[in-house]
């Protein structure tokens with residue numbers, strides 16, 4: 660389909676889904692088709708101030724070309740004098756982060772089902788030489804039938820809930836990124852191990868209130884498993900993170 664040039668009046672705006680540093684996400688409906696989307700609104704001034712314009716352009720370029728059921732679709736974007744608007748797929752069940760907090764941890768079956776979907780999405784990214792780099796529960800949304808959607812614009816968006824912005828949590832950083840060594844798509848597999856651990860335990864493996872301790876524990880791969888993590892899960896986490 661020829662690239663459509665969208666404008667704000669093509670949409671009816673609904674409730675705010677989430678508010679964040681770079682802008683807010685609103686439920687919206689395209690007037691002609693009645694198709695429901697999520698409209699992310701960012702202020703140009705904010706993007707410029709945080710030198711995030713180049714990153715946004717790159718993310719739009721990547722996201723609009725990735726087509727996969729477990730990757731949140733970017734249908735298009737437009738801008739006016741002072742805002743940039745992203746037309747995103749609407750994932751009805753919201754952030755996986757909130758579901759994980761409410762359930763404390765997932766059982767083996769749920770965790771396995773979710774990790775399978777993330778692996779599928781990462782295979783799609785890696786086959787196109789795209790490194791996601793930011794796989795964590797905050798960046799994963801849940802669709803209407805419980806399917807996961809990796810939604811990564813790298814911005815910290817926090818919902819109306821009391822959660823403070825978790826911008827730049829170190830917990831998911833791979834050792835090679837901490838040590839500023841060259842990295843490849845294997846960093847996504849590291850994050851997959853961290854994510855699996857957090858699904859089963861309820862918190863990430865290297866979490867510590869002192870950031871320096873977190874750094875050290877990541878670089879030393881200092882992971883301890885509580886009893887509830889069975890041997891198969893442990894060997895999966897060790898194996899996938901050290902690939």
Ligand SMILES: COc1ccc(/C=N/Nc2[nH]nc(C)c2C(=O)Nc2cccc(NC(C)=O)c2)cc1
Nearest residue numbers: 676677684697747748749750752753754757817818
């Ligand atoms: C506050 O309760 C909520 C429950 C469900 C939602 C659904 N959001 N769905 C989305 N589809 N496409 C995008 C992009 C989004 C989205 O950004 N959601 C979002 C953003 C920031 C915070 C939250 N919070 C939660 C709890 O999901 C959701 C949003 C909020």
